[in-house]
Amino acid sequence: MLPNGTIQTAQRVLVIENSHQDRMMLRHWLTAERIDMHEAADIITGLSACAKVHPNLILLQLRLPTYDGFEVIKRLKDDPRTLSIPVIFLASAATTSEKAKGIDMGAVDFVSKPLDPVELMARVQSALRTKAYLDLLEQRAHIDGLTELSNRHALKDRLPHLWDACLRKGSPLAAMIVDLDHFKRINDRYGHAAGDEVLRQAAAILRQTARESDFVARYGGEEFVVLAPHCDLDNALALAERIRSSIANLKIPFRTSKIELTGSVGVAMAFDPSQKTPVEFVDQADRALYRAKAAGRDTVWMWDPAKQAPVAAGISRFDAEVRELAATFAKSRSFAKSRVARPVEEQPLGADALAS
Secondary structure, eight states: OOTTSOOOOOOEEEEEOSOHHHHHHHHHHHHHTTOEEEEESSHHHHHHHHHHHOOSEEEEESSOSSSOHHHHHHHHHHSTTTTTOOEEEEEESOOHHHHHHHHHTTOOEEEEESOOHHHHHHHHHHHHHHHHHHHHHHHHHTBOTTTOSBOHHHHHHHHHHHHHHHHHHTOOEEEEEEEETTHHHHHHHHOHHHHHHHHHHHHHHHHHHSOTTOEEEEEETTEEEEEEETOOHHHHHHHHHHHHHHHHTOEEEETTEEEEOOEEEEEEESOOTTOOSHHHHHHHHHHHHHHHHHTTSSSEEEEETTTTEEEEHHHHTTOHHHHHHHHHHHHOHHHHHHHHTSOGGGSOOOSGGGTO
8 A cells, every 4th residue: 555545556467368469459558557468378378377477467368269268267266376366358249148157257347359448458457456455455354453463364374274284294383372471460550552562562572583484473462373384392492482581571661661571482383193173283382371371471381292281391392202202293204194185174273262
């Protein structure tokens, strides 16, 4: 979004048109409007180009050789990666039933040939603006407005994909849940404006401390989640300790005061055989966090897969048996193969922690 409140639209259009003459004409019109145009003459190169250029709009010839435009749009709408790309059909003398079928399959518009440059560009710009607004709404639906971290909805989307990706590669995956200790006391003593500033500063610490490949989200209230792919137990505990100590070192100026706080962290490793879904993995980190708070706060606890219970990280970190067990679960090829056979869509996200 620009400073004046208008939406800045991405200008990347893919033209799937078998007529060389029409492609050249469209290129002339689109580039004159500073639109980045990519082209394909058939369904195979068109679908391949979608994966490479990620267009914001597709202009699709209805009557392609071999496969018609209906087959192309069906494949686009069946693929989650291309589902949201708007499609405008280009057609000579399309019948009413063809237009109705195209709209029903997900096309946003039909433009009749011979093409008129003024009409075409008006429809193209309208489709690009609508796409930009929808993208912005989707982005905002996954961003926490206060901290600008990903929110709970984004976590629900990302968790099964990270789980599945690490499982396929036999790579470890760690979860950390961070809770700001006695946060209600800060709100009660300094007011909610101070509490909001504490949350923003804590989010900034998490963003700075986490690795570039980590996923950081606000879990709700004063709780945050870090998902760390390709991170073994020792590195996960080291990261959790850096997060804890960074929060403890915060001194947040607010009016005439400096607010100090601490945080507790619960850690769990994925692919413990007791975990039937990704949500159970996060729930184990949550249970470790609960135990950390019960033990006095400002500390790191982890889920011990051998004991099936939380243990203090200061004890378990140097426990060779626990490290070996966690590494075995993460790297077990046979376990990974047996679990990856289940499609991500079949792995429910039904636990109370991620249900809302």
